[in-house]
Amino acid sequence: MQEQEKASLAQVEETGSALSPYAVEMREICKAWPGVVANDHVNLRVRRGEIHALVGENGAGKTTLMNILYGLVRPDSGEIYVNGERVHISGPRDAIRLHIGMVHQHFMLIPPLTVAENIVLGQEPGGSLAIYDRRQARELVLQLSARYGLPIDPDARIEKLSVGLQQRVEILKALYRAADILILDEPTGVLTPQETYELFDVLRTLARQGKTIIFITHKLREVLELTDRVTVLRRGRNVGELVTRETNQAEIARLMVGREVLLRVEKGPARPGPVVLRVENLHARSDRGLEALQGVSFEVRAGEILGIAGVEGNGQSELVEVLSGMRRATAGRITITHVSGEQRGKTYDITQMNAREERLVGVAHIPEDRRGSGLVLSDTIENNTILGRERWPRFARARFILRLREIAQWARRLVREFDVRTPSTRLPVRALSGGNQQKVIIAREFASDPQLLIAAQPTRGVDIGAIEFIHRRLIEQRDAGKAVLLVSAELDEIRSLSDRIAVMYEGRIVDIVTPEASEEELGLLMTGGRPAPSGPPRAEQAPAPDESMS
């Protein structure tokens, strides 16, 4: 392995470095999928030993471009040069041979296999026909891990590892294949702040050791913090190549979106009213039968946004499902109190209600799995705007026969109000972009005039422009006196929108803090750590102005 690596360096010195300062050069790359041009004459130049950011909105063609470099996608046209030499990459095997490694957004690891098995897979000691040499594989992994300072247990099964450690395995996997050029596709999306810092340290060290790193992201802060240069893509085209030191977030955002973007969420102070949602000692099991919620209690008041922060998989998804009637609680109690409208003052126990019943008592839900449980993708925008409310007298005669004209008008109104970009409301929702699909859901849920709004990952996979819009609308709902429960894996989103932040860890709410809590403090709570005594400011239950109402 080491010899292999030395040989590759020697080769670079002979052929590449003298001629070209670029480790990777992609020229005029074009790739079209049916109906979409993913890359339209894209150029990318990455210097040897630098950390290069590749940024752009969803669908800008970043991943496609990198999949082309890694051989997973064949370009329609264009040229690729590695260390100054023209290359043809027709599969990952070619890329590996050229010392290109990729850490994918969705990890390419096999859960039931061990760390060592995953790392050596495809290049096991002894070759394909040999008996698998567990001891040597172990040894190789330990050597590699010591050399790059990435400690790992080679015998652990992937499925037992945290996401951060799984990512470490992915990096080791690339290094085991003697990668000199390392591509990371949105690597921080699933990490805690601490894990992100660690990753950045690792990447800086690797760059110092001469590795070239291409870092795909849409988080501008990370670009400024980590990278040397930036290539910006928009709708499959180059729109900028910048030196990180000489630019700022606003400039990159403008290039990505094509217009000025408001990066900060503007909001006034919350004016919390009486309690709308009360959750007491809630317990529930996950799909695998594990205790996903172990006694969760909290309250959300009218006119406030309660954010739920946590590393994914600590019970947030189950919490949202139980609250929205998609999963049964095994113990505990959930109540909703109306603070406005005809039923003002009325309290409902919704613990055992299903999703349809909950909608009738004023719960709106933006589900985290937009495509799976938020929309019927193959159905029209019109029908999707009444989903779950199709039996309301407004939309159906005798709860049964649809009032088609009324529905069409309703859909047109929502599309206009919520700026859904579509030529027609008769199109299947599938034809819309992710951001516009999300707007359809948001329009439908907001329009039902709920008492409680549950928003789970409301901006996941959505463009910066649409994020801005969604954030503004959530604040509007708050200011209109709705109780908003926001669950998000994006800590920045939680911090900028929430009035109070509840941190979940292993099925419990470990603390409720104010948004002024620092990222470090939140990160510590998210990983089960206890804050220092001087720790984050506790969010005191704001005294409700008129408790008598409820």
Place this chain on the structure above:
Amino acid sequence: MFWPIFLRVITSGDLWQASLQFAALLLLPALGGVISERSGVVNIAMEGMMLIGCYVSVAVTLASHNVLVGVLAAIMAGGLLALVHGVVSIHFKADQIISGIAINVAALGLTNYLNIVQTGGQGIPSLASSLRLPILSWGPLGQLPFIGQVLFQQNIVFYLTLIILLGMQFLLFRTNLGLRIRAVGEHPQAADTAGIPVRLLRYACVVSSGLLSGLAGAFLALGVAGTFNPNMTAGRGFIALAAVVFGKYTPLGAAGACLIFGLGLALSVRLQDTGIDSNLLATLPYILTIVALIGLVGRTVAPAADGVPYEPGSAE
């Protein structure tokens, strides 16, 4: 009346000899199923591949007057049919269940047709013993009481099956190639990005399942029945499928399952003297299959990408 006969039956060497023979007959296609599903291709067509193997083995043996040629032809025929399944499900990414059903139905019709055309509807007569697969002689070992009959008076294919069983267990769980096959069945994208040729391995595994099923067909026709009858596999390929799941997708597990099903088959034959209706008895192994699947196994976890065609780099 029932219990004395039952006791006599289950203590006889005949029953256990037959059980092992039936088990080996089920195990060959089951091993095929294991390797195919481990690589991520669902194969429910072992029944059809086995039936083709039955017919081809008899037809070619009669034509060539050579058992070995007949057996090889049966293996090739099974492999060829599996290749069809491979092309349909790997290359064209069609539904693997539908492809399997089509192959099963087509194999049944094709063998019936060829049988009628060849014999003019008379049926194939019983083969001379020189044209059958022989019992392997172990000399004095075969004379041991009980053990001799059960273990050392078996057909030559029985012993071959044992070798294949151990070989496959070793291949899948102790070799680099086995690691790659399991990787392909669990997460083909990951295997591909690690530089493993996903499709090639899947083809190899699917074709292997056909080769093994073809051999099983030859065993049934040339070793057990000594002739070809229409639909003579009688659902064994499907029981083998159950054995794959029951055995948690491992060769040794499938072997355990086949032993139980083999005993059921043997019992249904031997218990006919007890006066229980033979049609009812014939359902015994199948009822056992259902009971095993719902009761005894608990949850078996199929390879994560089993039945999912591989689309490289399609997702943005």
